Amino acid sequence: MDEIPGRLTAKPSWLITQLAVHVRRLVSDGFAAAGARGYHYRILAALHEFGPASQAELGRRCRVDRSDVVAAVGQLAELGQVDRTPDPDHGRRNRVTLTEAGLRQLRRMDEVLDRVQADLLAPLPEEDRRTLARLLKQVLAHHE
Amino acid sequence: MDEIPGRLTAKPSWLITQLAVHVRRLVSDGFAAAGARGYHYRILAALHEFGPASQAELGRRCRVDRSDVVAAVGQLAELGQVDRTPDPDHGRRNRVTLTEAGLRQLRRMDEVLDRVQADLLAPLPEEDRRTLARLLKQVLAHHE
């Protein structure tokens, strides 16, 4: 492998974005094998944790743009992993609910992600893993 | 802000990719103000640090695909920040060199990035910054 400019490797912004590239490859490879994408997991997870919700709510909870939620929920509905029905109490709003198939898919993806975390953090001892998570959380919280 | 599913926030892969989103916003906002993009910086930095190079070399050093180097170098050449001439010793190969304007642009972008690092790591004391950088480097090295 060729040498990388020190200007890049010295910068936390480089470390984070480059590491994110590898993480995304790991995650999306795993998800692709299960016929899914990142947005799908986020939405299924939000539905499981907070129950049925409108698309706008899902978007806010998952950090996904409204317009992208439309597409993702549409795909999940086609796969039968989600039900999308008009909210009876509200003319325009939709009510998205998790189906049995959706729950099964969520569990499958959880297993994928567990393997990814293990692979990702392989070089770090337990204590360093906790430290890394803590620092990342701290920085992330500051930018939200 | 709405609550994010715990399934997501608990996972290092989420922390890294989400933080990377914020980082990229900071960086690309700064670069856009200078009329540039991430690929430009990488290439200028590699040229400054290792001297003139072929496009293939640049791609390997900057972790950019050959085909994307073509476009980026083309843009840099149009901006006069880089010279692209055929390598005299090798029919097909190009020789890319940094110009004065390119060096000035590189310095400008360095300033942008310095501000970004400061902004990014604002919530962390000096020691935690070093720890974070060390851990990120360690994990990143393992995946290359």
Added chain:
DNA sequence: CTCCTTGTGTTGGTGGGACCAACACTACCG
């Protein structure tokens, strides 16, 4: 009750970054 603001779903489009396949061509090595 009407008007205005807010929220919602939806369409359609942009952009960056990371890739891949294929081709034409050159250099180099066995």
Added chain:
DNA sequence: CGGTAGTGTTGGTCCCACCAACACAAGGAG
């Protein structure tokens, strides 16, 4: 000499993040 590896280039794909605009519904202020 012939095959292999390297190079530049074209032209795609994909995911994720984001924006603008529209149509419509709900709810509060006057």
